[in-house]
Amino acid sequence: MATPPAFGDYEAQRHWMEVTTRLPLGRWYGDWPPENPVAWWGLDYPPLSALQSWVHGLFVGALDPAGVALVTSRGHESAWSKTVLRGTVLASDVTLFFPAALAAVAAFYPGKAAAPARLATLLAVLLNPAAILIDHGHFQYNCISLGLAAAAAAAVGAGNHSRSALPGVVASILFTAAVHHKQMAAYFGPAFLGHLAGRALQAGRAAGGGPRGAVVTAGRVAAYGSAVLGTAAACWAPFYFWAEGGDGVAGLSRAFARLAPLGRGLYEDYVANWWCATHPAFKWKARFSQAALARGATALTLAAAAPSAAYQLLRPSRIGFLYCMAASAFAFFLFSYQVHEKSILLPLLPVTLLAGREPGLAAWLPALACFSMWPLLHRDGLGLAYSAALLAWAAMATPDVSFGSRVQAAGWAGAAGSTLIAAGLHAGRELLAPPPALPWLWDALVVSFAFLHIAAAALYVNWRLWIVPADGEEEGKERKKNKSGAASAAAAAPSPPPPRRAGPRARRAVKAA
Numbered sequence: 001m002a003t004p005p006a007f008g009d010y011e012a013q014r015h016w017m018e019v020t021t022r023l024p025l026g027r028w029y030g031d032w033p034p035e036n037p038v039a040w041w042g043l044d045y046p047p048l049s050a051l052q053s054w055v056h057g058l059f060v061g062a063l064d065p066a067g068v069a070l071v072t073s074r075g076h077e078s079a080w081s082k083t084v085l086r087g088t089v090l091a092s093d094v095t096l097f098f099p100a101a102l103a104a105v106a107a108f109y110p111g112k113a114a115a116p117a118r119l120a121t122l123l124a125v126l127l128n129p130a131a132i133l134i135d136h137g138h139f140q141y142n143c144i145s146l147g148l149a150a151a152a153a154a155a156v157g158a159g160n161h162s163r164s165a166l167p168g169v170v171a172s173i174l175f176t177a178a179v180h181h182k183q184m185a186a187y188f189g190p191a192f193l194g195h196l197a198g199r200a201l202q203a204g205r206a207a208g209g210g211p212r213g214a215v216v217t218a219g220r221v222a223a224y225g226s227a228v229l230g231t232a233a234a235c236w237a238p239f240y241f242w243a244e245g246g247d248g249v250a251g252l253s254r255a256f257a258r259l260a261p262l263g264r265g266l267y268e269d270y271v272a273n274w275w276c277a278t279h280p281a282f283k284w285k286a287r288f289s290q291a292a293l294a295r296g297a298t299a300l301t302l303a304a305a306a307p308s309a310a311y312q313l314l315r316p317s318r319i320g321f322l323y324c325m326a327a328s329a330f331a332f333f334l335f336s337y338q339v340h341e342k343s344i345l346l347p348l349l350p351v352t353l354l355a356g357r358e359p360g361l362a363a364w365l366p367a368l369a370c371f372s373m374w375p376l377l378h379r380d381g382l383g384l385a386y387s388a389a390l391l392a393w394a395a396m397a398t399p400d401v402s403f404g405s406r407v408q409a410a411g412w413a414g415a416a417g418s419t420l421i422a423a424g425l426h427a428g429r430e431l432l433a434p435p436p437a438l439p440w441l442w443d444a445l446v447v448s449f450a451f452l453h454i455a456a457a458a459l460y461v462n463w464r465l466w467i468v469p470a471d472g473e474e475e476g477k478e479r480k481k482n483k484s485g486a487a488s489a490a491a492a493a494p495s496p497p498p499p500r501r502a503g504p505r506a507r508r509a510v511k512a513a
Helices: 010-022 047-063 079-108 112-126 129-139 142-158 166-179 183-206 210-241 248-259 274-282 290-314 318-335 341-353 359-372 374-379 383-397 406-431 441-467 473-492 504-512
Strands: none
Touching: 010 047, 010 079, 047 079, 047 142, 047 210, 079 112, 079 129, 079 142, 079 318, 079 341, 112 341, 112 359, 112 383, 129 142, 129 341, 129 359, 129 374, 129 383, 142 166, 142 183, 142 318, 142 341, 166 183, 166 210, 183 210, 183 290, 183 318, 183 341, 210 248, 274 290, 274 318, 274 441, 290 318, 290 441, 318 341, 318 441, 341 359, 341 374, 341 441, 359 374, 359 383, 359 406, 359 441, 374 383, 374 441, 406 441
16 A cells, blocks of 8 residues: 655545545545545544544535545545635634634723723633644644634633523533544643532532532533533444444444554654653653653653642632643643644643733743654645744834833843744754754654653643632722722822812802892
């Protein structure tokens, strides 16, 4: 069998459209040669991703039938087919990701006073260069799973002061849908679990505690759990009831086997996480079995995600939830098993949603994320797009330089130094050949340098989570500040002149009246 062509993930996405529109549902997952051999980009994303391929495949088939023809379309690449497929990514952006981003920004920055923060945050979310390069260059549909996750976060933010369980139920449904489009969305799982469980406990305390409060808390937990299980069951039911040969268990087993990439190793290519950055020193793959590495990665990931999730459980807050989403996604990116370069898009979603509060972080990290993916983007021939995206982002997203404190000055100095070093690594990679014994030297330096920054960002959002005000505290401080400001303004205003004593003519006029 020929080797699948490598135009980013274009062939994989096109092939999944071919398979889902030309074969029965029971043969979408698994090894079904010659029409759907697993070696030729076998489908390895959850059911909603397969459904998305089917919907897009119908559209592509209507405009470019040769692009989804069974078997004969393998390796099909033409200017028209690329235009049509890229159009499906744009359509997914417009119909799902953009509205979800608008909803999330409105939920986390309500009120007229927050209008400037809403605009800055919306631009940061929609124009994130890393997401643009991956979805429209490397070619994927992360905008769908990220859009569902953003919509779930919007439900959390909008239900901040609600006494109803409905916002949490909606968030549970949307988050589960995100996971069933791309399993990477599970990176946000600890944040949703900790926050919604914390809200359930709050509802119990608001009901008076005791047995009544326990019933209210249990009811909330049951409602959220039922939403998760019901959504998951709806996603998987077709692969049970329409399995090949009527064997539903075998049908589900084939699909689940494709979603657990243990056989693909600890990491692929060069990714800016703990395992890849430290592998030259510790030789993880050589010293430990895959099973041991999987267990170790799971333990480290959960340990890194637990503090932020526990804090949301004990002290849930709207803005704290965004910090927790970022902390949880960073934990998975840095320590989990089988991480892809594009997984950095997961922490970037909450980080850009925090642009109204963390403009420096939201401006700097997307650029750093692009740099971390440079080996992948270079291999895809996206050097020009990479440069253009970063220049446009720098022109749009760089906040006003302020040296109001030593911390701010140090932050800007660090960002400038990082940029210079990154530029130096780019220049070295292009101008200096690596030693014959270390052909991977420049790529390893790029991802190791990026890893240090991503780890620092993870520590920062965890620290910020622990000092962010709880719900009600921030509003109270703002009201107190406004009241104090009004009182100060009144005290500073010039006193009105004392009333003048009426003269004899005025006294006679009053008396006559």
